[in-house]
Amino acid sequence: MGLSNNSLLFYLFITFAEIMVVLGIILLHAAYTVYIERKVIGRMQARLGPMEVGPYGLLQPLADLIKLLFKEDILPRDSHKTLFQIAPLVLLACAIANLSVIPFNPSFLIADVNLGVLVVLALASLGVYGIILAGYSSGSKYSLLGGLRSAAQVLSYEIPLGLSLAGVILAAESFSLKDIVEAQAQSLLGVYALPQFLGFIVFLICAFAETNRAPFDLPEAESELVAGYITEYSGFRMGLFFLAEYISMYIMSLLIALCYLGGWSLPWWLIALFPFLQALPPTLVLALKVYFFIFLFIWVRATFPRYRFDQLMSMSWKILLPLSLINFMWVAILKRGGL
Amino acid sequence: MVERGLLLFVLTFFVLFLFFLTFIFRQILYQFLTILLIMVLLGIYYLFLNAEFIAAIQVIVYAGAILIMFLFTIFLFPEEELKYSRDILKTHYSSFLPLGFFLALFLFSLFKAIPKSYKEQNFYFDLKILSKILFNDYWITIYILAFLLSLPMIALYIFFKREERSGSN
Amino acid sequence: MQSPDLFLPSAYLPVLLMLLIGFLFGLGGILFGNLVRPKHYYSLKLTPYECGNDPSGLPWQRITIRFFPIAILFAVFDVEVGLLYAWCIGFSELNSLGFYSMLLFLVILFIGFIYDFKKGLLDWYKRL
Incomplete structure (x- = not known):
């Protein structure tokens, strides 16, 4: 690259500013998702949810943050001290770095790479290593077992996730999320969720499992695992695990919205039915889709009972993997047929 | 390109440093972590070769899948047994022999690879072309891969059954 | 396209930068918390949690071998997914040989998978 020293600095500065903006927005969203989650689940259980801090409890996330910062940070006696401290950071960094390849509207993308999905x-x-290391280094039996189980869960659900994404990549013939959205807008039905309905459902289920959310939330299965790999963590470190979980919730929602529901574009038949929708700005369209999936995450948490571990594993390998393969074959044959 | 040379130098320094750490660490999990970092850094090497897809596959398959297999194997042994094996390792400094061998090989190939002159070459990495060549012309490799991949799936069952039979005797 | 000799993967710099910033963000939070949080440790507080009892033995006991087949199957299918992605990218330029060989590849692996499935390697509650 023929970048001179000055323009390289400028490029770095612009990238840094973009990262800060995205990080700020996503952290605000993650904090308020906790609030919304408590509020929505409260309403679904005929309670009010947080009401005390600020009007309607709106300052609750701030209070939570202050509480987490002022909590004692305990390094357990038997733990591997270094690994114990690094593990949540690995998980958080891997969750945040995903945001760099996700386009938020047609012109805003931090890292314009060819391999977005990969x-x-x-x-x-x-x-996954963050989870395993957290479990191993805690020096507690529950942590080790919970960490291994969560890792096995994430691994098992990564295969159907990758296979159902292969359908999208095949249909768009590109790894870049921007190209996927553009190819989707020009496809026959406008969204990939309709021709690849099976893949959409598989991806949705895998998204729940990949983020360790209900009904696959082993760390919260108190009766058998206490708190899984988070058992020995306290204070802000535990907060980092939850932050990583909420950020990866947003990333999964963004991926679903971009890969299956057309991202910032609306399908042509919807615009033909309601022409006024064309006036919506692209970022708002994407945000609305993402908020819907975040609400779905919360709704499912309030509704579904938790899976047992053996049920969870057999669901991934015995049901989702064959289904995603069938979906892939279907897309391949469809595309070969010229559709 | 000065920047490229500098970055590759730093990268190689890190890889060699981690390589040495693998021998210096006494705890098997830390040794494992250095190998994991080396695998990720190898992915960055591929990025410098403009082979992004191979880089992603390197991280996904080697760092993500193969090393997880190693890790689960490490976890099969309790901590006491690992301590015992650590004591054995302390007495055997002959484990540095292969290190020296590979280092000599590395330096040899490094000096041999220095080109006489730098001139622009005309090959580049395009995944579409590569995919076309691989699947249209060299499709036989896919069947070899299918054979190789179905081997562990069948061997897994046979291995576990034999283990159980010998355990019951 | 540039020749590989002069190539700098500058498009991936923001990903690395974001990884670093994510790491530093967490680290900064912890270090800031270190200034303000209380530090009253005593030995009972530092014992690992074990439902109220004193912990017995080291936590790193022999785990079940059940996780191992999962790891191997994961590796196998990860390689498959990687090859599948390469196939997806060049799809429109494939001839029928390339098309059907990949489908056959999928079928071969699926037969191996069904073999493991039938032999009960995936039933978590079965003894291995």
Whole structure:
């Protein structure tokens, strides 16, 4: 690259500013998702949810942050001290770095790489080490067992996730999320969720499992695992695990919205039915889709009972893997047929 | 390109440093982590070769899948047994022999690889072309891969059954 | 396209930068917390949690071998997914040989998978 010293500095500065903006927005969203989650689940259980801090409890996330910062940070006696301290950071960094390849509207993208989807998958496979190391280094039986189980869960659900994404990549013939959205807008039905309905459902289920959310939330299965790999963590370190979980919730929602529901574009038949929708700005369209999936995450948490571990594993390998393969074959034959 | 040379130098320094750490660490999990970092850094090497897809596959398959297999194997041994094996390792400094051998090989190939002159070459990495060549012309490799991949799936069952039979005797 | 000799993967710099910033963000939070949080440790507080009892033995006991087949199957299918992605990218330029060989590849691996499935390697509650 023929970048002179000055323009390289400028490029770095612009990138840094973009990263800060995205990070600020996503952290604000993650904090308020906790609030919304408590509020929505409260309403679904005929309670009010947080009401005390600020009007309607709106300052609750701030209070939570202050509480987490002022909590004592305990390094357990038997733990591997270094690994114990690094593990949550690995998980958080791998969750945050995903945001760099995700386009938020047609012109805003931090890292314009050809391999958007593969970067996300690679970071997901590195994030597993955060979970395993947290479990191993805690020096507690529950942590080790919970960490291994969560890792096995994430691994098992990564395969159907990758296979159902292969359908999208095949249909768009590109790894870049921007190209996927553009190819989707020009496809026959406008969204990939309709021709690849099976893949969409598989991806949705895998998204729940990859983020360790209900109904696959082993760390919260108190009766058998206490708190899984988070058992020995306290204070801000535990907060980092939850932050990583909420950020990866947003990343999964963004991926679903971009890969299956057309991202910032609306399908032509919807615009034909309601022409006024064309006036919506692209970022808002994407945000609305993402908020819907975040609400779905919360809704499912309030509704579904938790899976047992053996049920969880057999669901991934025996049901989702064959289904995603069938979906892939279907897309391949469809595309070969010229559709 | 000065920047490229500098970055590759730093990268190689890190890889060699981690390489040495693998021998210096006494705890098997830390040794494992250095190998993991080396695998990720190898992915960055591929990025410098403009082979992004191979880089992603390197991280996903080697760092993500193969090393997880190693890790689960490490976890099969309790801590006491690992301590015992650590004591054995302390007495055997002959484990540095292969290190020296590979280092000599590395330096040899490094000096041999220095080109006489730098001129622009005309090959580049395009995944579309590569995919076309691989699947249209060299499709036989896919069947070899299918054979190789179905081997562990069948061997897994046979291995576990034999283990159980010998365990019951 | 540039020749590989002069190539700098500058498009991936923001990904690395974001990874670093994510790491530093977490580290900064912890270090800031270190200034303000209380530090009253005593030995009972530092014992690992074990439902109220004193912990017995080291936590790193022999784990079940059940996780091992999962790891191997994961590796196998990860390689498959990687090859599948390469196939997807060049799809429109494939001839029928390339098309059907990949489908056959999928079928071969699926037969191996069904073999493991039938032999009960995936039933978590079965003894291995």
